[in-house]
Amino acid sequence: MVVAVLPPLVLGVLFLAAWQTWIIVSDVQPYVIPRPTDILASFIDDFDLVWRASLVTGMNALVGLVLGSVFGFVVAVLTNRFRFVSEVVNPLAITIAAIPAVVIVGVLNNMYALDSQIPRRIMVTISVFFVVFVQVAKGLRQNDATQMELMRSYAATPFDTLKKVRLPNTMPFFFTGVRTAAPLALIIALVSEYFGGTQNGLGSKISGTLNSSNKALGFAYVLGGALVGLLFFAGSNLLEYLVVPWRRRARSK
Amino acid sequence: METPMTSPSQPAVVVTGLNKIFNHGQPNQVDALVDIDLEVQPGEFISLIGPSGCGKSTLLRLVADLLEPTSGAVTINGKSAHQARVDQDYGMAFQQSGLFEWRSVERNIELPLELKGWDKAKRRERAKEMLELVKLPEFAQHMPWQLSGGMQQRVAIARALASHPKLLLMDEPFGALDEMTREHMQAELLRICAAAGTTVIFVTHSIPEAVYLADRVVVMSPRPGRITEIVNVGLGRGRTELTREAGEFFARVTEVREALRGIEMADAARGIEDR
Amino acid sequence: MSDPVVAKRSGRGRRIAMFVLAFVLVALAWEGYKAVGPKAGGEIFGMRILASTNDRAMPHIWDMLARYSDPEIRGGTETIFVVVLRAAWYSFRCSLAAFAIGSLLGIGLAVLMARFRTFERAVMPYLVISQTVPIIVLAPLIFSLMAYQSRDLAGETWLAAVLLGIFLAFFPVAMGTLRGLRDTPAAPLELMDSYAAGWWKTLWKLRFPNAVPYLAPALRLAGAAAVVGVTVSEISLGVRFGVGRLILSYGQEATSDPPKLYTAVFGAAALGLVMAAVVLGIDRLLMRNRPPEAL
Numbered sequence: 001m002v003v004a005v006l007p008p009l010v011l012g013v014l015f016l017a018a019w020q021t022w023i024i025v026s027d028v029q030p031y032v033i034p035r036p037t038d039i040l041a042s043f044i045d046d047f048d049l050v051w052r053a054s055l056v057t058g059m060n061a062l063v064g065l066v067l068g069s070v071f072g073f074v075v076a077v078l079t080n081r082f083r084f085v086s087e088v089v090n091p092l093a094i095t096i097a098a099i100p101a102v103v104i105v106g107v108l109n110n111m112y113a114l115d116s117q118i119p120r121r122i123m124v125t126i127s128v129f130f131v132v133f134v135q136v137a138k139g140l141r142q143n144d145a146t147q148m149e150l151m152r153s154y155a156a157t158p159f160d161t162l163k164k165v166r167l168p169n170t171m172p173f174f175f176t177g178v179r180t181a182a183p184l185a186l187i188i189a190l191v192s193e194y195f196g197g198t199q200n201g202l203g204s205k206i207s208g209t210l211n212s213s214n215k216a217l218g219f220a221y222v223l224g225g226a227l228v229g230l231l232f233f234a235g236s237n238l239l240e241y242l243v244v245p246w247r248r249r250a251r252s253k
Numbered sequence: 254m255e256t257p258m259t260s261p262s263q264p265a266v267v268v269t270g271l272n273k274i275f276n277h278g279q280p281n282q283v284d285a286l287v288d289i290d291l292e293v294q295p296g297e298f299i300s301l302i303g304p305s306g307c308g309k310s311t312l313l314r315l316v317a318d319l320l321e322p323t324s325g326a327v328t329i330n331g332k333s334a335h336q337a338r339v340d341q342d343y344g345m346a347f348q349q350s351g352l353f354e355w356r357s358v359e360r361n362i363e364l365p366l367e368l369k370g371w372d373k374a375k376r377r378e379r380a381k382e383m384l385e386l387v388k389l390p391e392f393a394q395h396m397p398w399q400l401s402g403g404m405q406q407r408v409a410i411a412r413a414l415a416s417h418p419k420l421l422l423m424d425e426p427f428g429a430l431d432e433m434t435r436e437h438m439q440a441e442l443l444r445i446c447a448a449a450g451t452t453v454i455f456v457t458h459s460i461p462e463a464v465y466l467a468d469r470v471v472v473m474s475p476r477p478g479r480i481t482e483i484v485n486v487g488l489g490r491g492r493t494e495l496t497r498e499a500g501e502f503f504a505r506v507t508e509v510r511e512a513l514r515g516i517e518m519a520d521a522a523r524g525i526e527d528r
Numbered sequence: 529m530s531d532p533v534v535a536k537r538s539g540r541g542r543r544i545a546m547f548v549l550a551f552v553l554v555a556l557a558w559e560g561y562k563a564v565g566p567k568a569g570g571e572i573f574g575m576r577i578l579a580s581t582n583d584r585a586m587p588h589i590w591d592m593l594a595r596y597s598d599p600e601i602r603g604g605t606e607t608i609f610v611v612v613l614r615a616a617w618y619s620f621r622c623s624l625a626a627f628a629i630g631s632l633l634g635i636g637l638a639v640l641m642a643r644f645r646t647f648e649r650a651v652m653p654y655l656v657i658s659q660t661v662p663i664i665v666l667a668p669l670i671f672s673l674m675a676y677q678s679r680d681l682a683g684e685t686w687l688a689a690v691l692l693g694i695f696l697a698f699f700p701v702a703m704g705t706l707r708g709l710r711d712t713p714a715a716p717l718e719l720m721d722s723y724a725a726g727w728w729k730t731l732w733k734l735r736f737p738n739a740v741p742y743l744a745p746a747l748r749l750a751g752a753a754a755v756v757g758v759t760v761s762e763i764s765l766g767v768r769f770g771v772g773r774l775i776l777s778y779g780q781e782a783t784s785d786p787p788k789l790y791t792a793v794f795g796a797a798a799l800g801l802v803m804a805a806v807v808l809g810i811d812r813l814l815m816r817n818r819p820p821e822a823l
Contacts, residue, residue, distance in 0.1 A: 007646055007649040007650035008649065008650050008651075008652070008653040008654065011650040011651070011654070012654070032672060032673070033669075033673060087542075087543075087546040087550075088546060088549060088550045088553060089550070090546075090550075091546060091547040091550040091551075092550050092554070094804075095797070095800075095801065098751075098752050098755075098800045098803070098804035099752075099755070099796065099797040099799075099800030099801065100755050100756045100759040100760065100772075100796050100797075100799075100800055102756070102760065103759065103763075103772075103775050103792075103793050103796045104793065106775050106776075106779045106782075106789060106793065107789060107790065107793055108579075109779070110584060110586075110782050110786060110789070111569070111579035111580055111581075111585040111586060112569065112579060112580070118577060183659060183662075186662055187662045190662050190664070190665055191662075191664060191665075191760050191763075191764075194760070194763050194764050195763070196779065202665075203665060206665045207665065207668055207764050210666075210668040210669050210672070211668050211672075215669075218669070222666065222669075225662050225665060226657075226662075229662060230657070
């Protein structure tokens with residue numbers, strides 16, 4: 001335990017100390033880079049500001065994450081039996097993965113009211129959808145040959161085979177998708193705010209304040225974003241731990 | 254539906270004029286099995302042995318109706334192979350245990366019964382009985398990964414026997430086990446099958462295993478896959494660890510080995526002609 | 529025996545056809561929804577979920593494409609096509625630099641982590657956190673820091689964009705390479721030991737080649753990450769020549785000239801696809817002597 005925790009802890013403390021010392025020694029102005037202590041003070045003092053912005057962006061990310069995961073899973077299950085559909089969806093998945101897809105928000109914004117959060121949520125949904133879809137489709141294809149033969153020897157119906165073999169086998173893949181998509185959802189939600197619209201989320205606040213002189217507040221927002229990111233990370237891992245208990249040992253290996 | 258009468262004299266499995274050709278008519282056509290005839294008596298233990306590519310696993314899968322024959326027929330207790338599969342008249346075990354890692358040992362054994370629509374209490378009772386049969390009663394609640402390879406394979410056998418089938422089809426079930434565990438499992442299998450009077454078709458590539466288990470060893474050859482010889486083992490029932498050291502056992506092992514060597518030499522001769 | 533080459537070729541033809549078909553279907557869905565959807569948007573369950581379909585919100589696809597041949601500014605001589613192409617080319621060079629530097633950095637980090645356990649223990653949690661935490665929002669900060677350090681850099685916003693691209697690109701490469709270096713089978717390692725080969729020799733002769741199949745998919749992720757990092761930073765920093773900036777400024781014109789925005793969006797997409805093609809070429813080169821199933 002000590003061996004695992006000590007090196008990163010030492011590194012982190014050293015980094016923060018170096019940061020603080022550097023600012024004091026070379027007399028950097030606070031509007032360029034704030035001291036870590038000032039950031040913490042700002043985070044505590046203006047916690048309600050950070051909290052409100054985090055709530056907006058976090059909600060966008062969460063809605064998109066849930067919708068995208070559900071759609072990704074359902075569509076993958078449906079397309080598993082129709083080669084044609086997966087052949088159509090796969091190129092789109094490859095393309096979305098390769099291009100800076102978040103720029104689509106610029107287009108979506110025109111389709112909705114100025115104060116709408118829906119374009120951002122749609123964008124998160126799209127990004128999450130393809131990540132989860134690809135993983136679940138992969139899981140559905142990689143079935144244990146012996147288990148499939150066994151089900152056939154029982155003359156099991158396709159539905160029984162789906163329920164008893166394919167879906168349980170797919171769950172770890174699904175959660176790999178969700179775990180990958182969770183930080184992505186937050187990043188997309190943040191970046192979506194760069195394209196105009198209501199400026200009440202973390203992304204707008206960060207880019208606004210980091211360009212202003214109140215850098216400490218900007219960093220407090222960044223800290224808020226980091227904490228929301230960690231929350232998403234931990235949440236998706238916890239969910240997997242609860243839903244796929246038989247994988248616990250395999251993963252700890 | 255009317256079930257055919259099973260008289261004691263009716264064979265457990267009848268294979269007649271069975272052919273299996275993969276990729277028929279294509280450049281990569283493979284004659285997996287040619288003109289296979291085989292009759293297995295109730296309670297008999299048959300080993301299928303031969304070099305890889307001889308079609309022994311294919312034959313087993315045709316009996317199980319996991320594959321469709323190109324021509325010919327398989328009957329199991331007077332029923333078609335398909336009907337036998339739908340009725341779960343046979344149990345099957347593979348080289349991989351194929352246990353579901355998300356189900357406890359007990360629930361793995363219950364799987365075929367669940368698919369048959371048994372209620373929970375009955376399933377639980379049968380799983381308990383099966384676990385006692387394979388001598389793992391205290392492991393009902395364990396997860397598969399908590400078991401050794403040999404124990405996992407015993408659970409797979411328990412699962413195969415859960416619906417009390419008259420016929421057991423096994424595809425190298427002990428192939429992945431170490432020699433000591435393997436011999437132990439062989440003795441266990443004989444005990445279990447003798448107790449229930451189960452008919453067994455057992456695919457293996459181990460000569461001693463084939464001889465030790467079987468009443469008859471069916472020797473097969475590749476390209477095209479066919480039966481070249483059937484060796485009557487004649488070691489009787491109630492085989493023990495001492496059987497493995499008996500002169501008669503070695504005589505049968507030698508007989509099977511020579512039958513296989515004949516195939517090898519014929520193969521090599523053909524290889525030379527081809528060139 | 530079967531002829532895998534023929535089988536593969538017909539498979540590829542079908543794949544390309546399906547690729548094209550997929551985009552035709554998307555285009556049809558776009559025009560189809562535009563034809564039947566509510567002009568000013570619609571409500572489901574009391575929420576304004578349905579997108580409005582008027583020409584301002586959803587221009588016709590042919591209008592978008594037609595805009596490429598129009599002059600960029602009224603009365604100008606350069607067509608939008610040329611402007612978008614130049615911007616995409618600019619961003620592509622930035623992305624390529626970010627990808628190359630990020631990949632080398634990732635490989636270097638992986639080697640250090642494989643060599644020094646303590647280094648890995650100290651760095652790994654931060655690497656993981658750095659990907660959980662939205663680093664990308666720090667672009668303005670990196671820039672202001674750069675500008676503070678040297679007045680000469682004040683105009684060079686592109687450098688900040690490249691730095692961010694590097695930051696996003698190095699992670700998958702570091703992780704993939706580390707896994708590859710670690711997963712080297714025991715038998716050849718013992719063989720190298722039996723030759724009394726040192727750690728670095730074993731690294732070069734055995735661990736690196738072993739890591740290549742892990743590196744290939746990691747590079748694919750890194751390529752996409754570099755493009756995202758550069759484009760998004762261009763948007764948040766307003767890098768003057770990049771395609772991200774183009775999207776931002778065309779977006780501001782969208783009320784009067786909706787199709788124009790799409791020309792830049794497609795430019796960004798093309799940038800990503802070209803990058804993917806480059807990385808695929810590198811993949812093929814690295815994997816040329818490997819068994820086909822490893823691809």
